[in-house]
């Protein structure tokens with residue numbers, strides 16, 4: 001029957017690969033011969049929070065833009081929610097919510113008008129949308145502000161509204177490019193809390209960040225990229241266990257710094273100097289503590305190894321925008 | 323999802339883009355209308371009555387009637403060009419409104435076509451206001467004048483599409499001055515808005531035939547006077563050809579600029 005065949009054409013691609021929200025294979029992007037994204041492959045499960053980590057210029061935004069069909073890949077295969085990109089971009093984007101790196105709320109509209117006009121870009125009429133807007137405003141903690149102009153909102157409020165706006169189409173997948181960059185700690189906490197509740201509602205999150213702490217707290221898995229290359233992928237916990245020692249001591253006191261070289265002789269200890277600071281990575285803390293007891297009175301910091309350490313171990317400490 | 327279906331006609335989903343601009347315009351309707359049609363009406367009154375005394379009649383009609391149809395056409399041209407350059411550029415590069423739209427199912431072609439349709443609509447709004455003033459002043463010769471409105475819309479759309487090509491190349495607002503000075507002002511002065519084409523050297527007259535403004539005037543001037551234009555299909559054809567070709571080129575250029 002003609003009708004069911006037409007239906008099958010629409011349904012089958014969406015069902016195939018249903019367990020994966022995103023599949024990326026051998027993705028490449030060249031700008032004027034320069035490799036900006038270099039042979040990247042990964043996949044994201046449905047309901048997962050996946051983080052793309054990397055310093056400025058690593059190629060994070062470029063990966064997202066290819067995923068959303070905002071720029072064609074130079075090579076590779078992309079599938080998003082079962083749709084092949086960029087060919088089926090329209091259908092895919094109808095089911096994706098996007099929070100871009102650059103704020104692009106509509107300054108000519110109020111808070112409420114922003115939600116209604118954005119919904120219309122998805123073909124959702126204001127009458128159908130109006131029922132949902134109060135829940136979205138509550139989600140954005142902007143109740144009572146529906147009549148406010150965009151420039152009257154703080155940076156945190158704008159970001160929350162952008163996040164709420166990305167939900168007008170009830171997306172299966174949210175793509176967020178540095179969602180908390182430039183926000184103060186309170187505003188950031190609120191965004192994190194909202195992202196967790198979105199995860200709890202079964203949505204898939206794909207975010208980029210250069211805040212390792214953010215990735216560690218939110219993401220089930222992360223991919224670290226540097227210079228367009230994928231350098232590691234896995235859960236934050238596994239990556240920390242795999243690439244850095246569990247215990248980190250930071251010295252800034254000149255006395256400790258000058259004598260720290262002694263520690264390098266200890267088994268399972270690794271030393272790094274960063275400017276005036278010396279970082280001592282140790283598999284077990286006791287030998288270092290014993291050594292420190294001989295330097296009574298000198299101040300130091302102790303912390304567990306984290307994703308930032310992994311990041312520096314894998315990508316080095318050079319500034320990227322030099 | 324309403325927009326999940328297969329893609330067919332280019333710009334089929336341009337409507338929400340048009341509507342977005344319309345809603346913003348509606349908020350600022352009064353100052354916008356005053357600015358956009360107040361000026362042409364002032365020109366019409368000052369030049370029409372001032373020169374009208376000296377000039378007397380142009381062919382079958384009074385000078386101010388002659389001028390009214392010219393200004394109607396030229397304001398369709400300027401209103402559409404302005405909207406498709408300064409306003410569209412602001413939404414593309416300053417407010418990032420286009421970027422927000424492109425995160426939804428809308429494609430570049432929808433946004434570009436929506437902007438062209440909106441700029442053409444602004445031309446229609448302004449020319450409608452001017453036509454009402456002209457009718458109130460008794461400068462309109464018959465009901466055929468209503469047919470001037472679809473012609474003004476088509477003229478606005480054609481100039482909007484041309485202006486979008488300029489916007490697709492624009493690195494900054496300053497760039498638009500070139501187009502205004504090198505293209506739009508010569509068209510305004512040499513297409514028969516203020517005085518009959520016949521006063522100009524033959525080469526100039528011939529050159530102007532390659533641009534849409536002359537053809538808009540050739541249609542609208544008789545329509546306002548209450549008569550049927552000659553060679554209407556030819557003139558209409560030139561305007562439509564401009565609209566379709568420039569619109570296609572604009573979409574292609576913006577796809578190249580944005581989806582890089």
Ligand SMILES: Nc1ncnc2c1ncn2[C@@H]1O[C@H](COP(=O)(O)OP(=O)(O)O)[C@@H](O)[C@H]1O
Pocket residue numbers: 031036054055056057058059060061062063582
């Ligand atoms: N349109 C473009 N043309 C040329 N180079 C680009 C373009 N977009 C990005 N790049 C370059 O690609 C690299 C990666 O950029 P981007 O993906 O924005 O990095 P990130 O988001 O990780 O900071 C940068 O060196 C940037 O200069």
Ligand SMILES: [Mg+2]
Pocket residue numbers: 060061062101177
């Ligand atoms: Mg970026």
